[in-house]
Amino acid sequence: MDERMALPQGTLDLLILKALALEPLHGWAVSERLQQMTADALQVGQGSLYPALHRLERAGRVKARWRTTANNRRAKYYELTSSGLRQLESASESWRKLAAVIGAVLDLG
């Protein structure tokens, strides 16, 4: 059995935006970056990555462009838009607040 944590609802978009905040990446690279960032602690299904990317593209949070990769393959690169950046900031903020509140409640013990 896989012992890694399942991703809480609604956090995948946030993680993707965070992954793209540094530089434009193509889909596979995003999945690698996520593994790296979460140190393999979270289970990010590759299958759910692409629908999420397309949803973000439709909402205008990211925009996509076809480019050639370092090893000469064509790939679709996703890049954060200014609206995506704003979304990342506000979502991180509210996530932190939520985590803090939940943490405080649990520590009341």
Add this chain to the structure above:
Amino acid sequence: MFTDVWFRLRALIRRNEVEQELDEELQSHLEHETDKYVRAGLSRPEAARRALLALGGLDQTKEDCRAARGTRWIEESAQDMRHGCRLLRRSPMFTAGAALSLSLGIGAVTAVFSILNTVWLKPLPVAEPARVIRVYSNRSSNVSYADFADLSRATDTTLAGLVAFAPTPFSLTVGPAPVHVMGELVSGDYFDVLGLRAAVGRTFLPMESRPGSAPVVIISDVCWRRRFDGDPAVVGRGVRVNGHPFVVIGVLPPEVRGMLPPLQAEIWVPVAMERVLSPDSKLLESRDAGRFHLLGRLRPNVTLEMAQADLSAIARELEGRYPETNRGRTVSAYPARPLLDGFARPVLAFTGFLLALAAGLLLTAAVNTGSFLLARAAQRRAENGLRLALGATRGRLIRQYLAETLVLAAAGAVGGTLIAVVATRALRALQPPTPVPVGLDVGVDATVFLAALAAAAVVTVLMGIVPAIRSSRDDLITVVRGASGTTGSAGGARLRTAFVVTQVALSFALAGVAGLLARSASAAGRLDLGFDQHDIWAMSVDLETRQYSPGRGRLFERETRDALRSVPGVLSVTAADIVPVTLSSRVIGLRAADHSSAAVTPEPPLAVHTNAISPGHFATLRIPLIQGRDFDERDVEGAPPVAIVNETLARRLWPGESAIGKRLHGGAGAAPEIEVVGIARDSKYVTRGEEPKTFAYRPLAQAYTPRITFLMRTVRGVEGAVLEEAQRVVHRLDPDLAIYNAASLSRITEVSRLPARVAAGFTMALATAALGLAGFGTFSLLAFIVSTRSREFGIRMALGAAPARLLRDVLRRGLTWLVVGQVVGLCLALAAAQALRSVLYGISATDLASFAIALAVSTVCGTCASLAPAMRVLRTDPARAIRED
């Protein structure tokens, strides 16, 4: 938002490109992932397998990505539509039949709705109609020009403009003979305030509304075509209006036909020209003569209530300043509707009735089509069960059925709109025989088309939802267990039977109502009017258009009568204010004057219908005088006032006594008493179906009116020649006096039959269509039953059952539906007849003959429809039927 729409649009329109990109993107991912595993030391095939596994299935991921595009429901609907079209193409007969019947139903509803649209919904043909208001006075609803001039002060505050117009008949001379036209006498800024532009030429200049400027006139599109033959050089042409020279300065666009529909204005004359037309007229100064209709335009950000308050303040001020004319006179503002309220109400009631009938036909058509769809759904049960078992959702199945119905309904909406276009064109061309041209600008516009679509949508739900929901309940197990579907589902057959019975009931009810209306219309034609309208020719003149004084008018009337009497073929001549049975009437208050002493408080006056006539009226119309004498040349202006009453009035005022020599008192105060000199037999006066009315005739010389109609009794068979000669006689006396309404009396009185005939004709057409639909419905359901039970019939025949017995079985089924439907339909028809009682002439609401006719027609239809499929049973070949399946 924008990116969202763009994204979805691209996904829809460039679907292939988007799909290919998805392929490529996922392929690229898999290659990267495979490389990673290869680098870790796996063999390439094994690495590729692991990569695919990590992604969680290529097709599953693609499907998820497609869902993320947010275009799925559109794609699925398009699929459903295509599927629906394919299915419909596969059974062209059914499709054509259903589309045709829906077209008939939607067409009927749409055509009637277009009338409703014209009289009630469509705004006046002015710029920004929503800001335009009508202003009425509480006295006789119209406003005097002097009051209008004062009310115009509201334009300083709440109104952007206020205009006055008086619908006025004019005598217009373009060619050799003058014609009688309706026109509007309008205040100077009428066109500017209403935002109307001329299509050719121009509208009035400010200087042209000042007294003393050159007389100018603007004409309507209809007038330009009809009276000027569409002359392209019409601007600048000289014409004569009421005998005075005028110059045409502009032609209005076709949609502008005056501000008081259904009156069709043909010419517009500035109110300042009134001084040219009739120099003695007090129309512009007097505060008594309320002949003007007012239209105002609200300023921006001003409400109706604010304008109302403003106008009321001015009206109160006028009450104080001119107490003798204006005391108690108030004004009210209303949003401008095309028809005046008084006129709109009967029209609304009439069209409402027609709309209900049309809805009945549409319902029949919908039920008919729904029943077919149900039968088809039954045949497709296996398919539905299979699809549900393979994972289709019920919602998807229902949507697919509705899509198929929607395709049908859309065809019906298009067909129905076409029918409505044809019907309204016929309606527009209809020119009722009225003295002044009236007509409604009925047509199919965006609102009407939307109504057709709405009807189609309602129909879709009505007829589609039942089969759709039923089919979504099919599951594979029951379908397979029920196997070969020989009997079909019991519930489906029950429902279809109910549908057929409903159709029979509705069509029978429509046929019954049609029978009632048709018999009533023809009874109205045979009703004894109390006068003989055959061989009488009529023509009307309006002496006011020539500014005749009453004295000159009386002289003209006598001279014309004398001259007409010498026209070859004319037996006798009379003149009258009102032509009987043309829906027009004049009512006065009368009471018996010498009945009791002054000590007793006088009874309130009786509302009595009246007509002003010349000597010879009773002889010409062949109305018997029961007692006393006709008017003669003694009864002139200044002579003792006299009257002839009808039997009903005589009985009412002097029961049991002779009315001759008794005195009538007209209305208020010091009016002279009127002596009764004769009693005439009752006749019809306003409508054909009316109850006996109290009626008083006055001599035209004593009760002068400038609008008179000459009635000439001629020898039989002179036809139109006598009318032509009569018109020449009038024009010898006054070449600029327009003659209108020149026709036979029986044609002119036709106007009182028009509503009944329209209703009867329309209902008859609807009933025919509904009977056809019901017959078709019966036929197809029976045929369906026969075909599904052919095996059973085969077995029974093989076992020795007489074919006649089988025939009877099938026939009995069809006839049972028929009888049940007819009983229900009879109840519906009787209820409708009760509602119609007041408009039926000469027959009762439970008229046996009407229902007998409906019963006969409906029975013949139903029997024929049952017989055809029943006969098919006889042709069943037992051996073949049993071997099938």
